[in-house]
């Protein structure tokens with residue numbers, strides 16, 4: 001294998017899920033993991049198994065079902081965490097136990113309340129313990145960039161002696177700057193005598209907006225594994241954005257002379273899926289995957305691009321899976337054109353999924369003159385990436401105005417049987433949500449509501465993303481329609497379906513636990 005290879009470690013499902021307000025269920029995590037495997041990342045950190053039964057189940061399911069990448073699970077440097085981690089990971093084709101402990105004095109003194117000697121001992125013991133189960137063990141020195149360098153070098157050397165195959169040096173609080181971080185990695189490479197027996201990794205946070213720059217500086221100085229998340233999501237200001245690192249290495253290959261083994265065509269789709277399932281909207285001017293990343297607004301730029309794209313484009317959008325099609329779809333389009341378009345867009349649908357998507361497409365085409373690629377993508381996300389739905393919107397009627405009490409009548413099918421009710425609220429959306437609560441018997445508390453126009457124009461599809469708390473847990477729901485009240489109700493029902501899905505799964509788990517006793 002080329003020694004220019006950079007390994008991509010994706011932590012969207014672990015650190016990415018630590019973004020405030022993000023909570024993915026097992027099915028959603030599995031879908032993201034499957035897409036990450038299609039993208040071709042080297043490692044998927046599927047979760048933190050001891051953190052919750054849901055996290056444990058997600059790691060276990062991904063370990064058993066997702067083939068290709070190494071599947072990692074995060075564990076504190078304790079036997080209990082490592083036991084749970086291994087239990088979840090052991091079904092994987094290539095499992096990796098990822099154990100960590102902080103090494104900076106500030107974390108030792110205030111958080112862990114342990115001495116340097118105690119932490120060194122605990123780190124070594126954790127690696128040795130993990131090694132009994134799994135040959136691939138990653139050790140992370142949390143807050144490495146703020147740790148005493150001599151002490152950190154000792155920890156790194158000893159964990160490698162204990163069997164760590166990968167040593168990760170995180171900039172946990174995003175405090176580093178590129179030159180400094182590059183020198184830090186160089187010092188580790190020079191001072192730790194056995195460093196070549198392990199792979200050196202970095203994990204940068206974006207508190208100063210430098211996570212990608214710091215990761216690239218680390219690559220120049222010897223790091224061969226880069227950790228990050230799709231769309232740069234994660235704790236606080238997020239993690240290094242993987243798509244940005246991948247495309248920087250590609251675009252500046254002559255400079256870095258490094259290779260990654262990803263399937264570039266899947267980058268955009270992965271970004272859209274993560275955004276859709278986490279509810280974390282990608283800012284339009286975000287590098288690589290933002291809506292405006294390849295848009296040219298100014299006349300001089302447009303003129304340049306029309307004459308020769310490279311005047312203002314340093315990357316081809318097609319390379320990352322953004323494509324422009326000549327097939328214009330509308331109400332006169334048939335199944336063949338629709339299915340051809342989906343193929344062009346990279347969607348592989350089963351016959352049943354295609355039927356559902358085609359039905360929604362025809363409904364939309366009746367309301368909208370031209371159905372754009374963005375509209376189609378929004379419908380696919382709504383129909384095909386949705387979890388199994390016990391509740392489905394059957395019909396919606398609402399009335400509101402300046403002198404009316406907003407009223408809604410809603411029909412919701414529960415397992416195919418339609419129930420209807422009516423109610424009032426502070427507005428038509430609120431009224432409809434109350435009615436949905438009454439029909440489903442679930443009490444949703446709306447925490448956040450976002451409305452985006454999928455395309456421009458008066459007939460644009462509206463996409464609504466809601467965050468709803470049900471029984472103490474937060475669920476993201478998403479709905480699209482040309483009518484924003486309908487999109488809102490679809491989004492709300494989508495979130496309740498996820499809550500219901502969890503409720504049924506928890507009931508099943510507790511009854512099988514009882515049977516096991």
Ligand SMILES: CC(=O)SCCNC(=O)CCNC(=O)[C@H](O)C(C)(C)COP(=O)(O)OP(=O)(O)OC[C@H]1O[C@@H](n2cnc3c(N)ncnc32)[C@H](O)[C@@H]1OP(=O)(O)O
Pocket residue numbers: 015018048050051052075076077078100101102111112113142172235
């Ligand atoms: C930098 C990072 O991203 S680290 C990963 C952060 N992710 C998360 O924390 C998400 C999941 N976390 C959780 O669900 C919970 O925090 C759990 C289940 C892990 C632990 O929950 P609790 O047992 O209730 O402990 P709590 O979170 O309050 O405190 C953490 C404890 O772990 C200890 N700890 C923290 N890191 C480590 C470590 N790497 N190794 C060993 N112990 C550690 C702390 O010192 C504290 O111990 P104490 O109770 O003796 O003071």
Ligand SMILES: CC(C)C(=O)C(=O)O
Pocket residue numbers: 015074100140141142143168170171172173203205
């Ligand atoms: C647990 C480690 C890898 C981490 O997320 C960090 O230090 O930011």
Ligand SMILES: [Mg+2]
Pocket residue numbers: 015170172203205235
């Ligand atoms: Mg982190």
